[in-house]
Amino acid sequence: MKHRLKMFLRESVARLVYHTPLWRLCDLLAPRRLLVLAGHCVEAPSNAFLAPEMKIREETLEELLSWLQRRFQATRVAEGWAQLQGSSGKSLFALSMDDGYRDNLTHLLPLTERLDVPVTIYLESRPLEGEKVNWMHKFFWLLERMEVTKIGHRYGELTKIERDDILTNQIVAAGIDVVYLWKKMLKYDVDPLERDRVMDLIYVEAGGEEAALCADLYLDKDGARSLAKAGWELGGHTVSHHSVSTLDEDAQRREIIGGREALISELGAGCESFAYPFGRRWDFDETSVSLAREAGFECAVTTHAGVNTKASDAYRLNRWMIDDSVKLHLVAAEMCGAFLLLRKLGLDLSE
Template structure:
């Protein structure tokens, strides 16, 4: 187990201090409290402000502040394996957090892992193996890159102006929604041809490679788990295909990296994206846990194959909101509103 110790200074107390007593009151009644955070990408604040799809990223400065805040307020940052051990023990007053990065893009290697190392705490990588294998086109990363670095782009023969951050965000939302509805990879091939983009070079601009994964596989602060082969929505697949996505990912990671790969995270991960059949398939594939993105806290008695995780998105740049996640208030609100 590794806990926060070498963290950056915490800013002057703010609204988050008003929320903390809620969590303390709940702890007194229910004991162990764990919060599993997840995100996809991270960027420095100046770039984050300009990104066409900035909700997909965490501001690195905020992540730095959050890790410092957790250390200062007595939270342990742990691996999924340690989170499961603590959940089984259920010791009163035990509070822990896990951070997992889904998919695993290049910035995971270049920015996220170094930040966690500086704080001396672990991070979990849930790897979609099609990314380092180069078989999964990074359609939306490529779309975002072209929009970010050009004032004009061509889409289906039409030239559109994207000279401002607002125009880029609007264009990204419109184009991504249209592609997502119908064969995004085919749309991306056409888009690359229209805009003179080398799709292979673009892939490796954003992908985490096997060489990068090999460089961190023995790091005690890096835990590696599976996230399917092609980032498929598991609930939509026949059982045989779903199992191939789950087990194939584990087999590939074990073959290529020689890691145990005990833990799995469902792509998308909400209530419509994975269900009882899929949880059983994860167990059958040899994993010891399965993580969703259904909001909630982890407590004693938690089913290891239905782990809740709280997604951190770009707009979440305030410690007060993080504290709402840590207390479980935001998860309760999500369930009341049916956003699970």
């Protein structure tokens, strides 16, 4: 089916289901399911420089959670996965937030307490020490201060590769998103350790102070403990947020198992579920899956959209990414099982 026709049908079905009692019929007919929402930050001064796709406004999130809360059962991820194995009860939704940003404590906690929605937070263990942020935040911080081509040029100067040559003015002129290209290249096509070292250098040259950035942006251990005390599930998200498929087995082990051990020993976290950093199919591999299992996680989540049923793979659970452009009718259609039912009938309207 042509992509545009598919997207048109997807929109139409979602609006129909959302605006009529059809959602109730779909909910009755579809197998019991768990929808996991995945975000990063609620908009706050501490995350002002982060990319828009990492943020959602409180009003947007409140509208979404309220709609779900009135119709389905709110849960945390690991608990929800266990509940899904039982045969009865309402379908479930869980809100998960990745990385461990400070706004989760200052802005999200008051909101979710008021709405009575529990949260799962996937914590990188290294920023909790208060000194180190991952390379991407330095990249975003630099973008606030200089052109991406300038960052690229300096990156080329400091490394043997001269990747800035492939990202010339011609690409800018052709309207290709150079920031996206650089992000993609730094994420997948370069040696991760060298990238970290070089981004560090460029960041410091530009006047960046990593410990201060970390303290502003991320939760510290006390902050994470406060969330646990408030009933949040603390889940694993590695030590320092690499796309783990780019690492060898030993490094993956240090990231996945080491991250879990740090959260347990330093926060007393249960650490029952895990989120693969970046979470796309190519960001983790069979080694990552078996390490997540070996680490003791009961389930693991990706960033591929869709609901989960009892038959889903516990270590490849779907999540629905949310930012301020989230469309409630699409989330509603997924949550009530409309897309799931259509797929069973041979019509796949997934993105």
